[in-house]
Each structure stands twice: as C-alpha cells, then as structure tokens.
Amino acid sequence: MTNVTFLLETLTCPSCMAKIEGALRRTKGVERAEVLFNASKAKITFEESIVQSEDLKKIIEALGFTVLGEKQKRQKGCF
Amino acid sequence: MVKWNKKQRVAVSGVLILLSLILKYTHVPLVVTNLVMLSTAVVAGTPILINAFRSLRFKIVGIDALVTLAVLGAIFIGEYWEAAAVTFLFMLGDYLEFKTLEKTRSSIRALLDLAPDRAIIIRDGVELEISSDEVKKDDIVVVKPGEKISVDGMVIEGNAYVNQAAITGESIPVNKKQEDSVFSGTVIESGYLKIKAERVGEDTTFARILEMVEEAQDKKAKTQSFLEQFSRYYTPGIIVFALFLYLITRDLVLSLTLLVIACPGALVISTPVSIVAGIGNGAKHGVLIKGGEIIEKLGTTKVIAFDKTGTLTEGKPSVTKVKSFVDQWTEDEILKLVTVGEMYSEHPLGKAIIAEGEKRFGSFQQEPEASQLIVGKGVIVEIQGKTYAIGSRALLFEYGISIPKEEETYIQKEEEKGQTVVLISTLEEILGAISIADIIREDAKKLIQEVRDQGIKRIVMLTGDNQRAAASITEELGIDNYYAELLPEDKVRILKQLQQEVGSIAMVGDGVNDAPALASADIGIAMGGTGTDVAMETADVVLMSGNLNKISYAIGLSRATVRNMKQNIYFAIGVAAFLLFGVVWKVVFLSIGMLVHEVSVLLVILNAIRLLSYGEK
Numbered sequence: 001m002t003n004v005t006f007l008l009e010t011l012t013c014p015s016c017m018a019k020i021e022g023a024l025r026r027t028k029g030v031e032r033a034e035v036l037f038n039a040s041k042a043k044i045t046f047e048e049s050i051v052q053s054e055d056l057k058k059i060i061e062a063l064g065f066t067v068l069g070e071k072q073k074r075q076k077g078c079f
Numbered sequence: 080m081v082k083w084n085k086k087q088r089v090a091v092s093g094v095l096i097l098l099s100l101i102l103k104y105t106h107v108p109l110v111v112t113n114l115v116m117l118s119t120a121v122v123a124g125t126p127i128l129i130n131a132f133r134s135l136r137f138k139i140v141g142i143d144a145l146v147t148l149a150v151l152g153a154i155f156i157g158e159y160w161e162a163a164a165v166t167f168l169f170m171l172g173d174y175l176e177f178k179t180l181e182k183t184r185s186s187i188r189a190l191l192d193l194a195p196d197r198a199i200i201i202r203d204g205v206e207l208e209i210s211s212d213e214v215k216k217d218d219i220v221v222v223k224p225g226e227k228i229s230v231d232g233m234v235i236e237g238n239a240y241v242n243q244a245a246i247t248g249e250s251i252p253v254n255k256k257q258e259d260s261v262f263s264g265t266v267i268e269s270g271y272l273k274i275k276a277e278r279v280g281e282d283t284t285f286a287r288i289l290e291m292v293e294e295a296q297d298k299k300a301k302t303q304s305f306l307e308q309f310s311r312y313y314t315p316g317i318i319v320f321a322l323f324l325y326l327i328t329r330d331l332v333l334s335l336t337l338l339v340i341a342c343p344g345a346l347v348i349s350t351p352v353s354i355v356a357g358i359g360n361g362a363k364h365g366v367l368i369k370g371g372e373i374i375e376k377l378g379t380t381k382v383i384a385f386d387k388t389g390t391l392t393e394g395k396p397s398v399t400k401v402k403s404f405v406d407q408w409t410e411d412e413i414l415k416l417v418t419v420g421e422m423y424s425e426h427p428l429g430k431a432i433i434a435e436g437e438k439r440f441g442s443f444q445q446e447p448e449a450s451q452l453i454v455g456k457g458v459i460v461e462i463q464g465k466t467y468a469i470g471s472r473a474l475l476f477e478y479g480i481s482i483p484k485e486e487e488t489y490i491q492k493e494e495e496k497g498q499t500v501v502l503i504s505t506l507e508e509i510l511g512a513i514s515i516a517d518i519i520r521e522d523a524k525k526l527i528q529e530v531r532d533q534g535i536k537r538i539v540m541l542t543g544d545n546q547r548a549a550a551s552i553t554e555e556l557g558i559d560n561y562y563a564e565l566l567p568e569d570k571v572r573i574l575k576q577l578q579q580e581v582g583s584i585a586m587v588g589d590g591v592n593d594a595p596a597l598a599s600a601d602i603g604i605a606m607g608g609t610g611t612d613v614a615m616e617t618a619d620v621v622l623m624s625g626n627l628n629k630i631s632y633a634i635g636l637s638r639a640t641v642r643n644m645k646q647n648i649y650f651a652i653g654v655a656a657f658l659l660f661g662v663v664w665k666v667v668f669l670s671i672g673m674l675v676h677e678v679s680v681l682l683v684i685l686n687a688i689r690l691l692s693y694g695e696k
Binding site for chain 2: 026036042064
C-alpha cells in the first residue's frame with residue numbers, strides 16, 4: 001500500500017470534492033480516497049501493483065483540476 | 080477558440096449580459112437580441128459544459144451537468160434570456176465563491192507563508208546560505224535582524240529580541256540570550272543569535288503546528304457529517320422528485336429548474352466555511368483547535384475543570400507577606416535578616432525567600448558566620464554575633480522559644496489562607512513571620528469571571544496539593560468546588576465521575592503531568608504547549624503561550640464559530656425551502672432561482688468571514 005497526497009488548486013465547491021472522491025474511488029487499485037476541501041488536498045491510499053500515482057494524477061487532471069504538488073509515502077506493512 | 084481565464088470570461092460575459100438586458104427593453108430586431116443572449120450563454124456556458132462532460136466520463140452527474148441540461152432545455156424552447164442569465168450567474172457565483180473562500184482560508188495561508196525557507200549556517204568556519212530543509216541537527220545557525228529562525232534550538236551566542244507571534248500568537252518581542260530556547264518560524268527584531276539546531280525541518284514545533292492546523296481544518300464537525308449524510312439522500316431525492324414532477328406536469332423546464340435550484344450548495348458549505356475561519360482565527364492568535372468537532376464541543380460545554388499548580392497558580396512558591404512582631408525591627412529588616420540566614424538554603428521555601436530578598440534589595444554579599452541545618456524544621460544561624468532560629472513552629476518548640484497568643488493567632492490565620500509560615504526568632508523571643516505560598520496568577524480571577532460570563536455553569540479545580548491550599552484558592556477565585564490531594568490517576572477517575580454527572584467537560588492543564596487527564600476529558604486544553612510533544616499530541620486544544628486569557632479566547636471563539644455555523648445552516652435551509660416551494664408553485668424561475676441560490680452561497684461565506692475578525696477590536 002502506498003499513500004499519496006496531491007496538493008490541488010484551491011477547491012471552491014463542495015461538489016468538486018464529491019466528484020474527485022467518486023472518480024478516484026471507482027478506480028481499480030484505490031483503497032481509500034479523501035479530498036480535504038479546506039486544505040485543497042487529495043489523500044489517496046492505493047496498491048502500487050495495480051495503479052500508479054501518475055494515473056491518479058491524470059484522473060484528477062481529466063476532471064479539470066490542476067495538481068500543484070505531490071508527496072508520496074510508502075507504508076511499511078499494513079496497519 | 081480564444082483561451083480566457085476565469086476573470087476575463089466573467090468580464091466578457093458580464094458585458095454581454097448587460098447588453099442583452101438593454102436590448103431586451105429596446106426595440107431592436109428580435110434576432111439581434113437573441114443572438115447577443117445566445118453568445119452570452121456560449122461564453123459563460125462553455126466551461127460549464129466542459130466540466131459536465133469531464134464528470135460524465137467518470138459517470139458522475141454533477142451540478143455542471145444539471146445546469147447544462149437546464150440551459151440546453153431553455154435554448155430549446157426559445158428562452159434565450161433565461162439561458163444567458165443562468166450561465167452568467169452560475170459563473171459569476173463560482174468566481175465570487177472562489178475569491179471569498181480564499182479569504183476564509185487566509186489566516187491559515189498566512190501562517191504557511193511564515194515558514195522559513197532559507198538559513199545561514201556555519202560549517203567548517205564558513206558561512207553558507209542553504210535551504211532550511213537542508214539544515215541538520217547540531218548545525219550552527221546564524222540569524223540576523225529581520226531574519227527568520229529556521230530551526231528549534233538553543234542559543235549558544237548573542238542576544239536578541241525575538242518576535243514569537245508565529246508560535247505563541249504574542250507579538251511583544253521576547254529577549255533571548257545564551258542557553259535560551261528559540262523556535263523555528265520566529266523572527267529576530269533586533270540583535271543577532273547563533274543557534275545550535277536541535278530540531279529541524281518537519282520536526283520543528285512550527286512545522287508540527289502547521290501540519291496540525293492543516294489537518295484540523297478538514298476534521299469534520301458532527302453537524303458537518305450530518306449535513307453530508309443529509310445531502311447524500313437529499314440530492315437523489317430531488318432527482319426522483321423532479322422526475323415525478325415531470326411525469327405529472329409534462330413540464331420539462333419546471334423539472335430542470337427544480338434540479339438546478341434545489342442543489343444544496345449553501346447548506347453543504349455552511350459548516351466548513353465557519354470552521355475554517357474559526358480555526359484560522361485561532362491559529363493566528365496562538366490557539367490551536369484540532370478540528371470542527373472540538374470547536375463544536377468547546378462551543379457548547381458547560382463545565383470546566385482546571386488544574387491548579389502551574390495553571391491557576393505560578394507553580395512555584397513565592398513570598399506573599401512579611402510580618403514583624405516587634406517594634407525595633409521593620410518588615411524590610413526582618414526580610415533582610417532571613418535572606419542572609421537562608422543564603423545557603425536549597426529548600427524551595429528558602430529559595431523563595433532569597434528570590435524575594437534579592438528582588439527588593441538587590442543581590443546580597445553578606446553571609447551568616449555559622450549555619451546549622453535542622454532537617455525538616457529549619458536552620459540555626461549566627462549573624463553579626465547573634466544567634467537566630469529560622470524555620471517552623473517545631474524548630475522554635477525544640478529550642479524552647481514560646482509563641483505568645485497574639486502571634487499564634489496571626490500564624491494560624493495565615494495558615495488557614497493556605498500559606499506556609501516561616502518564623503524568625505532570637506533564642507529569647509519571636510521577631511517575625513514570612514508567609515509563603517504558590518501565588519495565584521495575576522489574571523486567574525479575571526479568567527474565572529470571563530469564563531462564567533461566557534456561560535460556563537460549573538468550574539472545578541483538580542490538584543495534587545493539600546486541602547487547605549486548595550480550599551483557599553477555590554474561595555479566592557470563586558471556583559465552585561475542588562478535589563485535592565489527587566494523583567494523576569485520581570484526576571482521571573474524578574473526570575469520569577463528573578462526566579457521568581454533567582456530561583461534556585473541558586479540562587485545562589499544563590500538558591505535562593496532566594496528560595492522562597487531558598486525554599480523558601472531552602476537551603483537553605493544554606497551556607503553554609510550545610515545544611512539549613505530549614501536550615501537542617494529546618490535547619484537543621493547544622494554547623501556544625502560557626497566557627491565561629487564551630482560555631477564554633478559545634471558548635469565546637468556539638462559541639462564536641458555533642453561532643456562525645448555526646446562522647449559516649438555518650439561513651441555507653430557509654433559502655432551500657423557499658426556492659423549492661417557489662419553483663413548484665411557479666413563482667421562481669430558473670434565472671431568479673439561480674440568482675437567489677448564488678447569493679445565498681455568497682452570504683454564507685461572507686458570514687463566515689466575519690469570524691476572522693473575532694477578538695480584534
């Protein structure tokens with residue numbers, strides 16, 4: 001499992017949040033996806049053998065949101 | 080097609096919509112009017128259409144899709160003005176929401192901007208300027224006036240006035256000299272410092288505050304989770320309702336209008352905007368509130384428990400009174416004599432006396448000629464050829480010195496007030512008494528009063544100290560009741576009892592030895608949390624400075640935030656209900672409905688912005 005946090009452009013509508021979360025959660029290999037509205041961040045936990053963070057970034061961008069930054073953290077084992 | 084940014088697009092469609100409005104009421108050929116209106120809809124509507132398709136690709140029907148559908152429907156039946164107005168309003172609304180939302184987040188953003196990015200370090204005797212991320216532990220960092228300190232560490236050289244507002248919220252500069260601790264994110268106003276780095280990068284207090292604030296702003300309030308739950312059922316409910324409406328009325332426009340207007344935008348945004356403004360305001364003033372749920376709890380709590388030592392009191396004994404029992408000795412002379420007598424003392428009471436003596440008369444050169452410690456009772460000293468006994472009653476008793484009735488009454492009275500009394504006597508008669516106590520902090524009384532005015536119904540005090548001291552402080556401060564002689568685990572037990580009795584409780588402590596109590600209270604408030612990991616982790620609210628007025632500030636801010644949130648929710652529900660009925664009764668049309676909807680969202684955001692100025696007069 002890998003965690004990635006994307007810093008997005010400032011989110012303005014709560015519905016964008018639902019949109020991004022929905023699209024990410026439907027992606028195969030994504031375990032958890034949470035969009036932080038106020039911080040304008042997307043936190044995603046995913047299985048790197050199925051999907052890459054680059055793919056996730058593309059999904060967000062395809063929805064029309066700019067990704068400003070990325071921070072990846074590999075989890076040690078499961079918790 | 081030309082690529083416009085948001086602002087340009089708003090401007091262009093704004094001009095077009097104005098033109099449409101003028102043409103609508105003048106006698107120009109209908110074709111011209113319609114064409115202008117249609118181009119407004121195209122200019123303003125294109126991004127909406129694009130967004131709608133983007134979402135549809137991921138099988139998500141968003142508000143963009145609904146608006147697009149409604150606009151296409153309007154164009155289809157020849158309502159060009161509606162199409163133009165709706166697209167323009169939707170776009171303008173989105174733009175203004177973006178601008179105003181930025182404002183609600185401004186305090187937190189401002190905090191982020193305070194993060195240091197450069198540092199000057201000395202390696203191998205050479206000054207190097209590097210990125211603050213590259214500084215390592217034990218590096219020597221040099222900071223000059225106007226510069227930001229980039230690490231947590233200890234001063235090894237220099238003297239400076241440092242503005243610690245980024246950490247404590249207090250903007251009065253603090254003097255820092257050798258062996259003082261300094262924090263990352265604080266700014267040197269004058270002077271210069273050489274600092275040995277102890278914590279760098281993401282481990283610094285400042286970085287951790289930032290991380291906590293960032294996380295806190297998205298920790299949902301209970302109301303927020305409830306509203307999200309609600310909108311999860313509400314939106315599909317509206318879709319079903321709109322379908323149903325279409326089936327009976329066969330009125331496509333009406334059904335589409337309902338879909339667009341009934342979107343609970345203001346309702347969904349009502350709580351998060353208030354919370355982010357509240358947390359942002361707190362962060363700016365050195366009050367770290369960890370999330371919406373905490374704001375809600377603190378904003379509604381009726382009971383507060385205080386730790387005594389170090390929170391309501393200074394936490395160390397000080398001289399409160401000097402008394403002379405004989406005419407030939409003044410009080411100052413008594414104090415001077417005892418100070419000299421206690422010169423070698425390591426006892427906390429002796430130290431308190433020395434501190435007071437030096438405070439009043441400057442440093443002492445004089446020493447007793449002889450000094451003999453009577454463990455647990457006091458000292459026998461010889462000063463200028465005379466022998467004195469300094470200590471407790473037991474000491475005087477041992478040397479057969481009697482205490483007359485009048486003096487005895489005085490001593491007893493002082494003891495009832497929670498004072499510890501140190502006596503001084505010659506081998507024949509008692510000369511005077513010095514009262515010592517852990518003194519109540521200056522603003523403690525004001526705090527208790529303020530907290531009561533804020534609607535706290537019950538204030539209790541928990542302390543490890545003895546009953547007498549606790550009782551006297553309780554009475555002096557006007558606290559409701561106290562629990563004394565408690566061990567840390569007793570505090571937890573008492574809190575549990577109180578929780579069963581009265582419900583939610585806030586506990587205020589210094590965050591070090593109160594950690595278990597802070598964790599078990601509904602809201603743990605840690606004071607002076609700067610640099611203490613335990614406090615920052617376990618507490619729900621961290622007050623960065625030791626200043627007592629931050630407690631009432633945190634409570635007041637939470638109450639204001641909860642109030643703000645409620646105003647927003649009631650307002651949003653009212654507007655949504657009004658629009659829903661308006662649409663069904665055909666008094667509200669698409670463009671007007673959109674206007675009301677967008678205005679309501681803006682009002683909700685503007686209301687939240689008011690919170691940013693809480694506490695500023």
